[in-house]
Amino acid sequence: MACCFITQPIDERAVAFLHDHGVDVRYASHASMESVMAEIGDAQAVITRDLGLNAEAIRVASALRIIASHGAGTNTIAISEANARGIVVTRTPSANSRSVAELTMGLMLAAARRLCDADRAVRTGEWDFRYHCGGLELHGRTLGLVGFGAVAQDVARIAGQGFGMRVYAWSPSVPDHVFSDLNVQRIRDLPALVRASDILSLHRPSDPGTPPVFNARFAEALRPKTILINTSRGSAIDSQAFLDALEDGRIGAAGLDVLPLEPPPATDPLLTCDRIVLSPHIGGATAEALFRTAMTCARQVLDVLSGREPPHRL
Structure with missing residues (x-):
């Protein structure tokens, strides 16, 4: 079964969507890059919020196929490292x-x-x-x-x-x-x-x-x-x-x-x-926006794991 590793909590309806489509989900025990690196293992997909994913974490995740950014920005993700390893990076423009x-x-x-x-x-x-x-x-x-x-x-x-x-x-x-x-x-x-x-x-x-x-x-x-x-x-x-x-x-x-x-x-x-x-970076922190953003991430994870092109690939 494919596995999606989530660095920080997202809307549970998106988690249920992944489960319903045959994707196992694991959360990081702490929202830190150290925990991510220790726990990401053989996950094929990552959904990350503002924590992002650095180059070292990408190198550790040998099975990784997609990094889905829970938001429009990708500045905390090591894009060049992902590109070098053929890993798809997606974002969620307009969701929030x-x-x-x-x-x-x-x-x-x-x-x-x-x-x-x-x-x-x-x-x-x-x-x-x-x-x-x-x-x-x-x-x-x-x-x-x-x-x-x-x-x-x-x-x-x-x-x-x-x-x-x-x-x-x-x-x-x-x-x-x-x-x-x-x-x-x-x-x-x-x-x-x-x-x-x-x-x-x-x-x-x-x-x-x-x-x-x-x-x-x-x-x-x-x-x-x-x-x-x-x-x-x-x-x-x-x-x-x-x-x-x-x-x-x-x-x-x-x-x-x-x-x-x-x-x-x-x-x-x-x-x-x-x-x-x-305010503490709460622009997209409404129930409605968080649901739309999480579901966009989940659908793009499923797209990549199923061999389809995601709509918001970088």
Whole structure:
């Protein structure tokens, strides 16, 4: 019987699907690469979440045929090692895009209306916070989307149709008709997008070795008190450029679901800045998204083990 090794828990309905189709399932005892390497054995398939799979673990798994990433990103998987060994790598684009888009809007609202500060004010008896909170209305603001894939397209729908925002976007690869279909203005020059936007939301994929899209040049083009949202990858932001922009007021507030190091060290200056709303990489962590993502992984595992081409192979 074929075996699928799962590094971290996934929706049990996907596990049942694999069982029903004759695939045995084993879980790692701990979500660590050491446990994976010790326990992966002769598994033909792996489903991994943010733990990924490094080159050493791939080399240990001599029978491995597919690595299924439980998410759209594959930056924690040693792609070159997998390719060298003829191992298929798949991902799950769009499975969690609506959930990530909704969190993007949630972080945008939280940053614009200072919701975390407001919550603390009520709990500590600072009721007069309402007189000086300085919140911003999203309606009529210009939202700039850096990248225009599935998540950004869902954000555009919610922001434009639901909040009445002007939506601009930059992408070097998405066809023109996608922009026009969603009533989004295409900006072909990234610094021009940055200069035009009240709120910027990052949606570019980030692979190992890819330079951060938010760098010093990006920061120089910011309007004063821009709101920055990042639900893509922590590596999309150069930390020093970001901190400098916070300090000099080019960034007025930010909402970050992803960080350069996860979890962040206790000394990370982001943890002490009250103008940043933080969440622990939960963009796709809804029941609906987790089910869709797990089932997409399971179906692609079955495809490869059955000799079929999976739909979302890298």
